[in-house]
Amino acid sequence: MLSAMIAQMFNIDGRVFSVEPLGHGNVNDTYIVIFRTVFSEQRIVLQRINTNVFQKPVELMENIHNVTRHVHKVYEREQDEADRIWQLPLVIPAKDGKDYVIDENGNYWRAITQIASAQSYEKIKNAEHAHEIGAVLGHFHHAVADMDCTKLHDTLPGFHITPGYFATLDNALQTKAGQARLHGSKVAENVLQFINQRREWSSVLEDAKARGELVPRIIHGDPKTANVMIDNVTGKGTSIIDLDTVKPGLIHYDIGDCLRSCCNPAGEDANDFTQIVFDLDLCSALIEGYKEHSQGFLTDNDRKYLYDCVRLITYELALRFFADYIAGDVYFKVRHEGQNLHRARVQVQLCRSIEARENQIRKILALL
C-alpha cells in the first residue's frame, strides 16, 4: 500500500504495522499509522496534502513548522501556571530531514504526532464541550499573539475573503452545467436567492480591514468542532489540530467560524432542518471559555465586528459549498451527489437563525 510505504519514509522508530483512514476532512486524506518496535508502538497521523486546494505545500509546511515551534515554547514556558497540559501536534521530519515526502505521483505527504488519550467530535455535545472549544481557541490565540504574522506565508490567498468567492460562483453559473444544476431544483434556486440578497453586506470585514479598523494576525483558519481535541480523562480541551490554514488573517474569521460550527448542535450534515439553530447557551459557554484563556487582547474595533463575523463566516460557508455544487464539486470532497448543495442549505438555515437572534447574540458577544 502506498500510504504504508510513504509512512516508512518518515523518521519514526519501528515498522509500519497498520494504516487506517482517520476523520472526515473535506480536503486532505488523513490516516492513522501504527509503528511497532520489539518493545513499543507509536501512533502518528499521516496526511496527503490536497495540492488542488493547497498549491504551495512547502510554504504551508513552513508555516506549520514555525507556528508549532513557537507555540510549543510558549506552552512549555507557561506550563507550571497552567490548569492542564496544553498540547499541539509536532511535525515529524522525513528521514531526509524535510517536513514532507513527495511520492512518485508528485503528491505531498506529512506526518505529525497524534494527540493521544483525546478525541474530537463531528458535532457539539453540550455547553461544557463548547466551553472547552472556546478555551482551546482562546489559548491558541494567546500563544500566537506575540508572533509577527508577516513572517508567515499566505498559503491560501483569498481564504475567508468573502466577496472573492462570488467570482467562483458567478463563473460556474455561466456554464451550461452550472445553469442545469441551478435550475435542477427549487432548493438550489432558493439558496442562490438567499446569497444574492446579502451580496452587498458581505464585504463588511474586508471594508473594516481596508479602513484600518481591523488588522491581520495569525489565525488557525479552521477552528471547527471536529478540529479541537478533548481529553478523554478530564473532558477538558487539550489541543487544536488541522493546522493547514494557519496563516495571516483576521481573528474574526476564527471566532466566527468557531461559533458557526459549535453553536449548531445539528452539525454540518444535518438532515432534520428543524434542529438547525444557533444555540445561545452554547454561544455563551464558548465565549466564556475563550475569554478565560485568551487573556484579553481584543480592541474596541475588534469588538465592533464580532456579531458580523458570526453571521458572515456562516454565510460564506454557504456560499463556498453552493459555488462548489454549481461548479461540479471541484473543491470539497463529496460522498454523494448533491452533498455540497445540502451542506450549503444547512449553513443557510443556520445563518437565518443567527439573523433572527441578532440582539441576543450581540449581548453575549459584548462580554468578550
Ligand code: GN1
Ligand atoms: C474544510 O478539510 P476540512 O474539513 O478541515 C475547509 C474549511 C471549512 C470546512 C467545513 C481549506 O475543512 O474552510 O470550514 O471544510 N477547509 C479549507 O467543514 O477549505
Ligand code: MG
Ligand atoms: Mg481544515
